[in-house]
Structure formats: C-alpha cells, structure tokens
Amino acid sequence: MEAAGNGPKIGIDGPTNPMVTPLLTDLYQFTMAYAYWKAGKNNERAVFDLYFRRNPFGGEYTVFAGLEECIKLIANFRFTEDEIAFIQESLPSSCEVGFFDYLRGLDCSDVEIHAISEGFVVFPKIPLMRVEGPVAVVQLLETPLLTLINYASLVATNAARHRFVAGKSKLLLEFGLRRAQGPDGGISASKYCYMGGFDATSNVAAGKLFGIPLRGTHSHAFVSSFMGLDEITERSLQSCDGSNVCEDFVSSVQTWLSKLKLSYLLGGIFGETNQSELAAFISYALAFPKNFLALVDTYDVMRSGIPNFCAVALALNDLGYKAIGIRLDSGDLAYLSCESRKFFQAIEKEFVVPDFGKTGITASNDLNEETLDALNKQGHEVDAFGIGTHLVTCYAQPALGVVFKLVEINNQPRIKLSEDVSKVSIPCKKRCYRLYGKEGYPLVDIMTGENEPPPKIGERILCRHPFNESKRAFVVPKRVEELLKCFWPGRSGKDREELPSIKLIRERCIEQLNQMRPDHMRRLNPTPYKVSVSAKLYDFIHFLWLNEAPVGELL
Amino acid sequence: MEAAGNGPKIGIDGPTNPMVTPLLTDLYQFTMAYAYWKAGKNNERAVFDLYFRRNPFGGEYTVFAGLEECIKLIANFRFTEDEIAFIQESLPSSCEVGFFDYLRGLDCSDVEIHAISEGFVVFPKIPLMRVEGPVAVVQLLETPLLTLINYASLVATNAARHRFVAGKSKLLLEFGLRRAQGPDGGISASKYCYMGGFDATSNVAAGKLFGIPLRGTHSHAFVSSFMGLDEITERSLQSCDGSNVCEDFVSSVQTWLSKLKLSYLLGGIFGETNQSELAAFISYALAFPKNFLALVDTYDVMRSGIPNFCAVALALNDLGYKAIGIRLDSGDLAYLSCESRKFFQAIEKEFVVPDFGKTGITASNDLNEETLDALNKQGHEVDAFGIGTHLVTCYAQPALGVVFKLVEINNQPRIKLSEDVSKVSIPCKKRCYRLYGKEGYPLVDIMTGENEPPPKIGERILCRHPFNESKRAFVVPKRVEELLKCFWPGRSGKDREELPSIKLIRERCIEQLNQMRPDHMRRLNPTPYKVSVSAKLYDFIHFLWLNEAPVGELL
The missing domain is CATH 3.20.20 (TIM Barrel)
Structure with a gap:
C-alpha cells in the first residue's frame, strides 16, 4: 500500500491482481508519452472520455463494473526502477534520458477522475469515466483502464442478463473457473458475476479475495x-x-x-x-x-x-x-x-x-x-443453476468495445471524426445527468457542456440525439441525478467518493436493474433507452464537425 | 521459488501470475478431497487424462499450450496457513481437523505428469496430459490445470489460424490487451499468440515477462x-x-x-x-x-x-x-x-x-x-497486421472444452458413460503415439494400453476408431513418435523433460504446423486428422462399456 507520489496520502490498496502495474499498457502509450515530452506538450491538460458505443448481447443496457480496480491502479501508479529500465530498453536508443527521469517522478496526483458509480446501469456514448490530467499521464492510463473496465462490465452485464431470465427466486451459481480466459479471467468473472446478481461461486480464490459465498x-x-x-x-x-x-x-x-x-x-x-x-x-x-x-x-x-x-x-x-x-x-x-x-x-x-x-x-x-x-x-x-463457460467467457459476445477518446486539450474541445457516424466522438468536457419521469423510471440520459446549468426538476429541457437532427424530445424531469462523481480528486480539492464494498455494489446493481422500465430489459426486441445531448452541446458538436471535416470533391 | 515438499528439490519458479495458487480451484475439489480422506481413499492411486473433444474454430487442429505454467504450479503446490484457515472456514464446521493437517503436509511430490510437449499440434481425445497420483491431490489439481491449459491452447490455436490465413511473409502484431478478458487474459494472450506464430505484441508487461518483441x-x-x-x-x-x-x-x-x-x-x-x-x-x-x-x-x-x-x-x-x-x-x-x-x-x-x-x-x-x-x-x-479483439478474446469461439477425466484408480480402469457417445471417456492408463507416413506427414495418432508393445517402424498396425466399429485402417509407420513425455516424475525416478524457452516452443510450433498435410489445415472443409486406439484397447473399452451401462427397458 503506497500513497500516490506527491499527492495527498490516501490509503488505497493496489489492484487485486499484482500483475496490474503501469507496465500493463501498450507500447505506443510510451512512444506517445515520449513524443509529448519531447514536444514539451506532456503537461498539457487533457480530458479523455471512456465509453462504449453499443450495448452487448443484443440488449439495451449494460452494467458498469471495474471502477474500484481502476482507482486502486491510479492510487498506486508509480514506476519502479526495474520497470523504467525495461521501458528504456524497449524504446529507441535515441530517446533522451530526461524522459526516464520524468517517468521516475510520475504519478496520478495531478489526475482527476469522475466516474459513474460501479454497479450502475449504463448506456452507449455516456462517459463511464472522465479522466483529466497531463496528457502524457492520461495517455499511459488508457490501456489499463480499458482492460479493467471492458471485461468487468461485459461479464457483469452477462450475469445480470442470466439473472433476468432465470428469475429472482432461483439460486445462481457461477461455475466458470476452468473455462475462463486465464486465471484472472476466472477470478474477475467470479467477482463481477456476483456483482451482476449471482449468489455464489465455485472459485475458492475468489471467495477468499472478495468474500463471495462458495458452493460446490x-x-x-x-x-x-x-x-x-x-x-x-x-x-x-x-x-x-x-x-x-x-x-x-x-x-x-x-x-x-x-x-x-x-x-x-x-x-x-x-x-x-x-x-x-x-x-x-x-x-x-x-x-x-x-x-x-x-x-x-x-x-x-x-x-x-x-x-x-x-x-x-x-x-x-x-x-x-x-x-x-x-x-x-x-x-x-x-x-x-x-x-x-x-x-x-x-x-x-x-x-x-x-x-x-x-x-x-x-x-x-x-x-x-x-x-x-x-x-x-x-x-x-x-431450484438452482450452475453456469460456467457461457457466462464467464461471455460466449454470446466475448468483448465489449469500450474506448477512450480525447475530448478536450488545453481547454480546446477535440472531436474524432469517422466515416461511420456511430464512431464520431462527442467533444468537450461534459456533465451527465439521468432524468427520471413521474413513474420513477429513468427516461433519458443527457450530456451537457461542463458549464451549462444542470437540468432542473419540473423544468422542461430539450434532449437531442447527438447525431440525428430529427430525434429530439422535451422532458420535464421529476428527479435529476448527476452521473459522474469524483472518485479521484487529484489536486482539485474535491471530496473523493468512497469505494463501497462488493456487497453494496451488488445491491445497488440489483436495485438499478429493478428500476428500469421493463421494455428496455426484455430479451426480444428491447426498446433502446434514450441518450441525448443538450441543445447547446448539439450545436457545438455540429459546428466543430463541419470545421474539422475536409470538403469532399466528386471527381 | 520453493521446492516441492518432501520431493526432490527442483528449482522451478512459481506460476507467472501470483494469483495462481492451490486455492485457484473449485470448492468441490476440497469437499471431494475431504470425502476421500474421510473414507480413507485419499491416497488411492488415480490416473486422470486431460483432453478436449473437438478442435476449435471449425478447424481440424489445435496447438497445445500452457504446460509450463502447469508444471510451475505443480512444483510449488503447497498450502499456506492462511489458505488452510480459509478452507476450514469454507467447509462445514463438522469437518474433522485431521483433514487440515493432511492439507498442511500436502504437495505434488507423489504426482507424476506425462504430457505432450508444449507447442505441439494436437487432436481430440488424445490426452494432452496424464496426471497420476493420490486421488485427493490429483483432484485438487483439476481446476487449475484446466484453467491454465484451456485458454492457452485456444488462443495459441487462434494465433496459428490467423498466421495461416495471413501467410508467412506478413508481420503479425498482437494488439489485444485493452479488449482482453481481464489483465491476465491480456498477458496470457500475448504469450500464447507469440507461441502460435505472431511476431510481436503491444503489451509492455508481456514483453518484459516473456521477452516478446514489442511494437507500437x-x-x-x-x-x-x-x-x-x-x-x-x-x-x-x-x-x-x-x-x-x-x-x-x-x-x-x-x-x-x-x-x-x-x-x-x-x-x-x-x-x-x-x-x-x-x-x-x-x-x-x-x-x-x-x-x-x-x-x-x-x-x-x-x-x-x-x-x-x-x-x-x-x-x-x-x-x-x-x-x-x-x-x-x-x-x-x-x-x-x-x-x-x-x-x-x-x-x-x-x-x-x-x-x-x-x-x-x-x-x-x-x-x-x-x-x-x-x-x-x-x-x-x-505488410503487417495488428490484430486485437478477435484474436485475444477468441471471438469466433471463446472457450475450448478441455476436460479432466478419471481413467484408472487402484489399477482398475474407469469409464465415464454418457448419452452422447462423443462424451464417453477412454479408460485405462495409456500411451500415445504419432505415426508418420513415407511422405513425412503425420498419418494418425494411436492410443494403446500402458503395457502394450509400442508400434514399430515398418510393421503393420491396426488403428481403430475408438467408438465406431467400422472405421479402422492398417498403417505401416515410417516413423513413430511417443507423444506423452515425463514432465514431472514425482517419485518414479524417471528423467524430467526440460521446459524450453518460449522462443524454442514457438519455433517447434511453427515447424509442427508446417509438417501437417495441407488438407487438415485449410479453412474450408478441412479433412479430420485420424485419432485411433489399438485393437486391444478397442476391445477393452467396449467390454467395460457393456459392463457399466444399465440395460434399458422399453416401457
């Protein structure tokens, strides 16, 4: 347990799997960090959004999981001398030694992380996590954060879907360790299946690590x-x-x-x-x-x-x-x-x-x-189902496409264009809200610019589809819930959200799933939950888009 | 690095992932171990075969991988006091304390492991590993061995298949870490994709651990x-x-x-x-x-x-x-x-x-x-392909069904019956050979009883399909290769096969794939490679089968 470098000393243990280190990343994060450093850009303040584009398993909802492990990584993000020596070996020999001194002093004390709470039901395009900090540092975090969120959220969602079909009265047992994608695939599966609504696991190591009830x-x-x-x-x-x-x-x-x-x-x-x-x-x-x-x-x-x-x-x-x-x-x-x-x-x-x-x-x-x-x-x-292979390997869809996109640097909004509209990123540092209707169901999630006034209870607000001009609706929320909370304040002085126990996250997840309107949850032809942007953000996206896209020429 | 208990001191490091411990197993392995111990059966000598029933990805071959990690686990298989305390907590309080003393003294010094060499091309039904030892100990090994072999072999095979389609001249880069099923899924993927014929990875941690070339x-x-x-x-x-x-x-x-x-x-x-x-x-x-x-x-x-x-x-x-x-x-x-x-x-x-x-x-x-x-x-x-999600999650088939079946106990052969013929196990402690034809291609794999004389070069031998009476062929091998080698001798006094470097395994794997007859390797409608039993083993299987199966009554 090591506190983050120069930042406030916070007693957060490291990741469950000791193999999750700052080296568990793609080489290009280091080459980019070097190029940023070499160009004097490494401390430019960047904002990245972590989100997915499509719900898995043909469904219309996803369970967000993996956050605690991310915060544990962030809180203990420091390079050892041994790791720095290896990075130096792996980069071209022409790289200046000053860079490795820079890595030596690097930690996440200047990084700020807002995220949706673990166990929440989440939807495409809405940032699950907003990571803000020096561009070189945040870039290094990309791969491990994706690795820790992608599978966790996928398998928690898979568990929730199995629970939905099995019904609340059945006992659900996760038996997947032997068929999992590696030992950690097995241990993570046990953890996140429990989170997504399973009752117990056969995996003794997971029982010991997380206090999950054991069966066999x-x-x-x-x-x-x-x-x-x-x-x-x-x-x-x-x-x-x-x-x-x-x-x-x-x-x-x-x-x-x-x-x-x-x-x-x-x-x-x-x-x-x-x-x-x-x-x-x-x-x-x-x-x-x-x-x-x-x-x-x-x-x-x-x-x-x-x-x-x-x-x-x-x-x-x-x-x-x-x-x-x-x-x-x-x-x-x-x-x-x-x-x-x-x-x-x-x-x-x-x-x-x-x-x-x-x-x-x-x-x-x-x-x-x-x-x-x-x-x-x-x-x-x-009375009880023991489920293994299909559950833990997410056989029906073994990967969730969570991505990590730059949305702002030096207070300048950035957009990533693509031939495929669904791949265009939503620029700007944003706030996200869930608006609830009078029957208690969530109606729509809305993203706004960081400085827009939040939606107000009882006040009409226009919710626009981010890319489809004709899709828009007025909503009068009966309740407004801000989705992104501060889980790692960096130097901002904000309060840090506590990391609740796995049992509490599991209860929250079950409660979240229960409060969804049933037509979003059904297996066959579920209704998509609406994800929107404010009118102001809509206009800004499209202004930026036109600005960046080259004008074609039909030859 | 700890030598196995009372056995010979062999300097083999523990598994790459420190989370791979004797607790990484299913609870029922402990309840069974207790029941064996309570019945005084725990030291009965058992033989288990580890094998799969069907090649993955609609193909007709599989690459065997994961052996080294298994041997590392076996060599260091000891319970800590902390682990024993947890097992005691997890079992019913009525369990006698003598069992936990038994666990305290337990290691793999009396276990004997024969296996096919890592990187070999392998086929259904042929044991990849034959594990012999006290039934309670071998039972505890079931889950971790399956966990270490299942995904390793699956992803190595997937890599080999990608190499086959891409062609030998292309550079193949594994870029999957961010979409892998957990951190270890990512690290194992990098290791076994390299083994299966990839040239490099983006995963820095895997580069450091295994010396795999890095790209990005x-x-x-x-x-x-x-x-x-x-x-x-x-x-x-x-x-x-x-x-x-x-x-x-x-x-x-x-x-x-x-x-x-x-x-x-x-x-x-x-x-x-x-x-x-x-x-x-x-x-x-x-x-x-x-x-x-x-x-x-x-x-x-x-x-x-x-x-x-x-x-x-x-x-x-x-x-x-x-x-x-x-x-x-x-x-x-x-x-x-x-x-x-x-x-x-x-x-x-x-x-x-x-x-x-x-x-x-x-x-x-x-x-x-x-x-x-x-x-x-x-x-x-x-010139070069960077492949991620589909490669590392084995999207086309995310699990390989490797199983672990009892084939003999106290020198008595055991068979596991099933309504589904393909699920009937092949009883007896066996030897396995690969027979090569005059053109240098492997022709058939054959299993024989432990004490049958081995097939001889130039001598005709009858190879029978284990379950289909009419499928049989005479073969005159030009070369005979014994497949199961001793990787963990236990107390047998046999020589222990060395664990080669990952680079050597990779070369062996590429060579093995190259020597296969092309029609087994093609993507569309490949010819199944023949897997057979000796005439003597065939007769014995069917004798035992009839003996064990209840006679039905049509009512």
Missing part, C-alpha cells in the same frame, strides 16, 4: 472413483442431535433402497442401481451428513442416480439430517427435473417425509440465456 | 491532441549520420508538401491537408526520426494522412532517415492499402527516392480470419 459438491470422477460398497469401512454415523449412533449406515441405506424398489408409487421405475455410485453417495453423506448433495447423472439419472440419492437421503432423514438435493449435469434438464420432483413428491406422500418433495434440484451443463429461456418455456423444477 | 506507435488521440504547426517550438533535426542539422524541419516538410501538391503523377489527388495532423506527424518524427510510423486515418487517408505522411517521410529522407511506414485503422483496407502503395510508388518514380514504393503498410481495425481472407481475395498491399 462433487464431480463424476468422485462417483466413478468408487468400485462398490465393500470399500466403505467406517460405516457408523451419529444422529444430527448427537443422541444416538447408527452403527451401519450402509445397511440402513440398503434397506431404504429395497423399500423404494417395492414402493407402491415408485414400483417398477427402477431395478438394480449402480453400486459404485451408491458407494460414492454413501461416502459423501458420511463425510457431509448436513450438506448432502449428489451428482446423479454419472450412470443413469432415473434408473440409478435418483433412487440411490433418495435411499441415502432417507437414511439421513432417519438420523435427523435433511439432504440438500441433487445436481443434474446432462440430458434433458426440463424432463429430468420434473421426473425427479415427482419421485421426491411420491416419497413424501408414501413414506410421510415432510418436505421431501421440496428437495433441491441444481442443474448445470453448458447453460446460457437461451437454454434458461427454453427451460422456462418447457416448464422445469430446477 | 501512436493513436488517434495523439493526432488530435495537436492544434497546428505553431505548437512545434523545437524545429531542428540532426541528420542520421550526425553530419549536419536541419534548422527548420517544419519548413522542410512544408516544402515537400508543396512539391507533392504540384507533382506530375500525384497532381490534384489532394488539396489542403489537415494541419493539426501534420503537426502531430512532424512532432512524432522529431521524437523518433529513425522509427517514423504514422497513423494516417484520423481525418482522411488519401486527402490528408498519406500526403502529410509522405511530406514528413521525404523530409526525413533528405536527412538520411528511412520512414517505417503508415498504419491504417479504418475504412476499406484493401482499397486504401493499394492506393497508398500507388502513391508511394509514384513518389519513388517522380522524385527518384529508392525503395520509397516499398514503405511499410500496417493495417488494424477489428481484423480476424475472415477479414484477412477477404483482403487476400480482394488483393491488398498490407
């Missing part, structure tokens, strides 16, 4: 590592209240299995179950009598896994333990979950075991938004 | 940060050989710009160029006279960027410097590269500047296999 039971390998019941040597199990001991839990399970086989309601559904599976389940129950959850699809769900599970669960029940449930990891999850539920309910009825019909059903196996949606349509009895 | 110049922000030529105060530039000084390099550039405007061959192509762009180019050239490469599409490539670049390059040329070239980052890259080339060639001819026509052209902007292929078909003049 056993795999197919555990089941197939057993050969038969004679492997179980220690067969006794104490009852839950400690009042008695069952000397042969294996026999007790076998007795239940025979009862199930002969049962009136279940009769004939299954014959001989797989004995190595049964041995695995019994061993697991002996190890975790209070937390018995079994993976039931290693051999055959309905003919082996479910009867074996129920026999063990009923034997546990005799000792006062309540089994947690089953996990299904293959096959037709809608059908198998419904059949399993019927089986559990039949047992509750026939053997009078209260709540046995409500035994938990967890489903996994390559789940994604589409399969969750299909399960909903077919009808299913799943 | 400047961005649009650099260009738009300039307002005009009067910003350039220091205007002198020494000639390349130091023999003289041009006192006003700006004027020299302006003179060239006028000449170009009046030129016979170029006459009328452009009018007034953008002066802030010109100022940026001149500043960059003054900073890097030997490495002048300009991004030419901030305003208008043919009407501003190219003439401005050429004027600066020609002024540099007067002083004995040779400009490197231009970068195009938008628009029709085929057309713009050809037009730029014509412009350069016209200058070479009219002003007699040797080799000016060969000035380098780098292209970037959302490139991928398809766009490279389209550029090839249209014809282009690009």
Whole structure:
C-alpha cells in the first residue's frame, strides 16, 4: 500500500491482481508519452472520455463494473526502477534520458477522475469515466483502464442478463473457473458475476479475495472413483442431535433402497442401481451428513442416480439430517427435473417425509440465456443453476468495445471524426445527468457542456440525439441525478467518493436493474433507452464537425 | 521459488501470475478431497487424462499450450496457513481437523505428469496430459490445470489460424490487451499468440515477462491532441549520420508538401491537408526520426494522412532517415492499402527516392480470419497486421472444452458413460503415439494400453476408431513418435523433460504446423486428422462399456 507520489496520502490498496502495474499498457502509450515530452506538450491538460458505443448481447443496457480496480491502479501508479529500465530498453536508443527521469517522478496526483458509480446501469456514448490530467499521464492510463473496465462490465452485464431470465427466486451459481480466459479471467468473472446478481461461486480464490459465498459438491470422477460398497469401512454415523449412533449406515441405506424398489408409487421405475455410485453417495453423506448433495447423472439419472440419492437421503432423514438435493449435469434438464420432483413428491406422500418433495434440484451443463429461456418455456423444477463457460467467457459476445477518446486539450474541445457516424466522438468536457419521469423510471440520459446549468426538476429541457437532427424530445424531469462523481480528486480539492464494498455494489446493481422500465430489459426486441445531448452541446458538436471535416470533391 | 515438499528439490519458479495458487480451484475439489480422506481413499492411486473433444474454430487442429505454467504450479503446490484457515472456514464446521493437517503436509511430490510437449499440434481425445497420483491431490489439481491449459491452447490455436490465413511473409502484431478478458487474459494472450506464430505484441508487461518483441506507435488521440504547426517550438533535426542539422524541419516538410501538391503523377489527388495532423506527424518524427510510423486515418487517408505522411517521410529522407511506414485503422483496407502503395510508388518514380514504393503498410481495425481472407481475395498491399479483439478474446469461439477425466484408480480402469457417445471417456492408463507416413506427414495418432508393445517402424498396425466399429485402417509407420513425455516424475525416478524457452516452443510450433498435410489445415472443409486406439484397447473399452451401462427397458 503506497500513497500516490506527491499527492495527498490516501490509503488505497493496489489492484487485486499484482500483475496490474503501469507496465500493463501498450507500447505506443510510451512512444506517445515520449513524443509529448519531447514536444514539451506532456503537461498539457487533457480530458479523455471512456465509453462504449453499443450495448452487448443484443440488449439495451449494460452494467458498469471495474471502477474500484481502476482507482486502486491510479492510487498506486508509480514506476519502479526495474520497470523504467525495461521501458528504456524497449524504446529507441535515441530517446533522451530526461524522459526516464520524468517517468521516475510520475504519478496520478495531478489526475482527476469522475466516474459513474460501479454497479450502475449504463448506456452507449455516456462517459463511464472522465479522466483529466497531463496528457502524457492520461495517455499511459488508457490501456489499463480499458482492460479493467471492458471485461468487468461485459461479464457483469452477462450475469445480470442470466439473472433476468432465470428469475429472482432461483439460486445462481457461477461455475466458470476452468473455462475462463486465464486465471484472472476466472477470478474477475467470479467477482463481477456476483456483482451482476449471482449468489455464489465455485472459485475458492475468489471467495477468499472478495468474500463471495462458495458452493460446490462433487464431480463424476468422485462417483466413478468408487468400485462398490465393500470399500466403505467406517460405516457408523451419529444422529444430527448427537443422541444416538447408527452403527451401519450402509445397511440402513440398503434397506431404504429395497423399500423404494417395492414402493407402491415408485414400483417398477427402477431395478438394480449402480453400486459404485451408491458407494460414492454413501461416502459423501458420511463425510457431509448436513450438506448432502449428489451428482446423479454419472450412470443413469432415473434408473440409478435418483433412487440411490433418495435411499441415502432417507437414511439421513432417519438420523435427523435433511439432504440438500441433487445436481443434474446432462440430458434433458426440463424432463429430468420434473421426473425427479415427482419421485421426491411420491416419497413424501408414501413414506410421510415432510418436505421431501421440496428437495433441491441444481442443474448445470453448458447453460446460457437461451437454454434458461427454453427451460422456462418447457416448464422445469430446477431450484438452482450452475453456469460456467457461457457466462464467464461471455460466449454470446466475448468483448465489449469500450474506448477512450480525447475530448478536450488545453481547454480546446477535440472531436474524432469517422466515416461511420456511430464512431464520431462527442467533444468537450461534459456533465451527465439521468432524468427520471413521474413513474420513477429513468427516461433519458443527457450530456451537457461542463458549464451549462444542470437540468432542473419540473423544468422542461430539450434532449437531442447527438447525431440525428430529427430525434429530439422535451422532458420535464421529476428527479435529476448527476452521473459522474469524483472518485479521484487529484489536486482539485474535491471530496473523493468512497469505494463501497462488493456487497453494496451488488445491491445497488440489483436495485438499478429493478428500476428500469421493463421494455428496455426484455430479451426480444428491447426498446433502446434514450441518450441525448443538450441543445447547446448539439450545436457545438455540429459546428466543430463541419470545421474539422475536409470538403469532399466528386471527381 | 520453493521446492516441492518432501520431493526432490527442483528449482522451478512459481506460476507467472501470483494469483495462481492451490486455492485457484473449485470448492468441490476440497469437499471431494475431504470425502476421500474421510473414507480413507485419499491416497488411492488415480490416473486422470486431460483432453478436449473437438478442435476449435471449425478447424481440424489445435496447438497445445500452457504446460509450463502447469508444471510451475505443480512444483510449488503447497498450502499456506492462511489458505488452510480459509478452507476450514469454507467447509462445514463438522469437518474433522485431521483433514487440515493432511492439507498442511500436502504437495505434488507423489504426482507424476506425462504430457505432450508444449507447442505441439494436437487432436481430440488424445490426452494432452496424464496426471497420476493420490486421488485427493490429483483432484485438487483439476481446476487449475484446466484453467491454465484451456485458454492457452485456444488462443495459441487462434494465433496459428490467423498466421495461416495471413501467410508467412506478413508481420503479425498482437494488439489485444485493452479488449482482453481481464489483465491476465491480456498477458496470457500475448504469450500464447507469440507461441502460435505472431511476431510481436503491444503489451509492455508481456514483453518484459516473456521477452516478446514489442511494437507500437501512436493513436488517434495523439493526432488530435495537436492544434497546428505553431505548437512545434523545437524545429531542428540532426541528420542520421550526425553530419549536419536541419534548422527548420517544419519548413522542410512544408516544402515537400508543396512539391507533392504540384507533382506530375500525384497532381490534384489532394488539396489542403489537415494541419493539426501534420503537426502531430512532424512532432512524432522529431521524437523518433529513425522509427517514423504514422497513423494516417484520423481525418482522411488519401486527402490528408498519406500526403502529410509522405511530406514528413521525404523530409526525413533528405536527412538520411528511412520512414517505417503508415498504419491504417479504418475504412476499406484493401482499397486504401493499394492506393497508398500507388502513391508511394509514384513518389519513388517522380522524385527518384529508392525503395520509397516499398514503405511499410500496417493495417488494424477489428481484423480476424475472415477479414484477412477477404483482403487476400480482394488483393491488398498490407505488410503487417495488428490484430486485437478477435484474436485475444477468441471471438469466433471463446472457450475450448478441455476436460479432466478419471481413467484408472487402484489399477482398475474407469469409464465415464454418457448419452452422447462423443462424451464417453477412454479408460485405462495409456500411451500415445504419432505415426508418420513415407511422405513425412503425420498419418494418425494411436492410443494403446500402458503395457502394450509400442508400434514399430515398418510393421503393420491396426488403428481403430475408438467408438465406431467400422472405421479402422492398417498403417505401416515410417516413423513413430511417443507423444506423452515425463514432465514431472514425482517419485518414479524417471528423467524430467526440460521446459524450453518460449522462443524454442514457438519455433517447434511453427515447424509442427508446417509438417501437417495441407488438407487438415485449410479453412474450408478441412479433412479430420485420424485419432485411433489399438485393437486391444478397442476391445477393452467396449467390454467395460457393456459392463457399466444399465440395460434399458422399453416401457
């Protein structure tokens, strides 16, 4: 924990991943920094906006995430001698040594960062972050800030979308570590999926780092590592209240299995179950009598896994333990979950075991938004979903195009033109507001020039599409929320916004998603949320645009 | 650098990313380890195979990568007290404390790892890694090994595929850091793209960690940060050989710009160029006279960027410097590269500047296999490609399904059945060979039981498809290569294969790709490479399968 150079001493830890250093950037940030320095421009005051151009996954909303890690980087942004030596090696030998002295003294004490709060629902073109400071320093920050925001926001959004389809009552478990894009992909995924509305992760490292609840039971390998019941040597199990001991839990399970086989309601559904599976389940129950959850699809769900599970669960029940449930990891999850539920309910009825019909059903196996949606349509009895590959790699769209554009330098607004109108940047140092309507929904986000008066509650304001002349609307806001807050004041003397805990960010995110008008959130043909500029900013953009664009000649 | 517990002291550093610890695993590996321990099974000797089921990107080959990081993890696999305390917190409080003492003493000194060499071309079903050891320990390794192999192999394969389309003569630059899935996604991408055949990266941290060549110049922000030529105060530039000084390099550039405007061959192509762009180019050239490469599409490539670049390059040329070239980052890259080339060639001819026509052209902007292929078909003049998002996020398929399956425990072979034949595992501790034909191409990979005699050069051997009875072929190999080598001997006393440098792995990978029969490598409808089992293993698989599968009843 090192305070930023000459700036105020603020005790902010470094980034979670120690590999996030000022070297985690593109070489061209250093070549540019050198060129700025060489031209005497390095301390010119620049304003960059960090924003994206299109919501991911064909949706109309995005969850902003990654801010805390950015501030942790900024607060500790200093080069080590070792890093400076490497930069010197990597640049042409003609570079003057004065530059490396400049890097030696460099930190972010003169940088000012305004950002939208982490966990907010955000929209295209609105700056998620406005970074102001000496142009060479801010330029160096471009790549690490993008790296820390791009994936974080993408995967948090993906998690929120999965939650939306699964419904609020389901337990959502992130199981993606093994398929993630590298170790940090895995750890970030666990963090930001939790932020976006998941309940727990399988990733132990993420549990330790961020306090995310952990979940997990056993795999197919555990089941197939057993050969038969004679492997179980220690067969006794104490009852839950400690009042008695069952000397042969294996026999007790076998007795239940025979009862199930002969049962009136279940009769004939299954014959001989797989004995190595049964041995695995019994061993697991002996190890975790209070937390018995079994993976039931290693051999055959309905003919082996479910009867074996129920026999063990009923034997546990005799000792006062309540089994947690089953996990299904293959096959037709809608059908198998419904059949399993019927089986559990039949047992509750026939053997009078209260709540046995409500035994938990967890489903996994390559789940994604589409399969969750299909399960909903077919009808299913799943209580918890374990989601991995599609969630953490953002399979449906593995990258979010967050960009970092210069909008002002030395108080001069700058615009980046493009053949593609959607790629034209919105110039000027700006303020951004979210305007709420009388029903409590956000209606529109609006960007204004830094010095324009803010929109006022109850006063009509014209909101214009930044590039489309004909799209404009008057709005009378019932509430006005300024979006960009100061998270790193630099030398400005402003108050610094606190970095809340991940649990608070998660709650804020869920609340933010809940307050959106439902038509923006639906999976199919959602309505775009409106993003606008003030009339004054509109006029200025178009004045600047005409000024900068070369006049074509048709030859 | 810590040697593995009780095992032989081997000086192998820990994983590149310090977040790769024994906690980077799924919780269920610990619950299973506990259940194994509780059942007295934890030291049973197990063999797990790590393999994938399908080549990615619709292709018929995969590059194996990530092995070195796995061995680094294994060599340093020890729990800290802090980690053990966290595991204890995370497991049910009923867990016996003896288990945590067991974890305290645990390392990989009794684990044995055979693997295919990193950088090899590999195919479905063949174990990339065979991990043998106490079942509880090997189980704990599952998730981190998968995490380290899955993305590494995926992105190395993606890089190899991009190289294949771009052709051997092009320079390929990885520019993906800002869009990668987290910081480690970025650093791993840089490492494994280089391994898969890229030439350089923009990622400075990866350059430092792995010695990968670095590339980069400047961005649009650099260009738009300039307002005009009067910003350039220091205007002198020494000639390349130091023999003289041009006192006003700006004027020299302006003179060239006028000449170009009046030129016979170029006459009328452009009018007034953008002066802030010109100022940026001149500043960059003054900073890097030997490495002048300009991004030419901030305003208008043919009407501003190219003439401005050429004027600066020609002024540099007067002083004995040779400009490197231009970068195009938008628009029709085929057309713009050809037009730029014509412009350069016209200058070479009219002003007699040797080799000016060969000035380098780098292209970037959302490139991928398809766009490279389209550029090839249209014809282009690009010398170097900068590829980011699609490369590092593996946009076309962001996950490789590498799995880790138990194939033997206590010398008993195990099989994992599935409704889906492609998901049935191949049981037994196995050996794997690559058989080469008389033309030098690999013909087929074959798996045999551990104790079967190896295939012999010149002797006919029957290669059978593991699951399809009718697919089989006799092969007379001209060369036999054993694929699985011992990278971690544990207590076996075997020799340990060295971990070669990344440069050597890269060379091996390029060589491996070159020796494949071209029809396996083509983008459209490639021929699947054959993967087989010996006749003896085939019979055994099917015996075991019938033994384990429940007999169905049609009701």
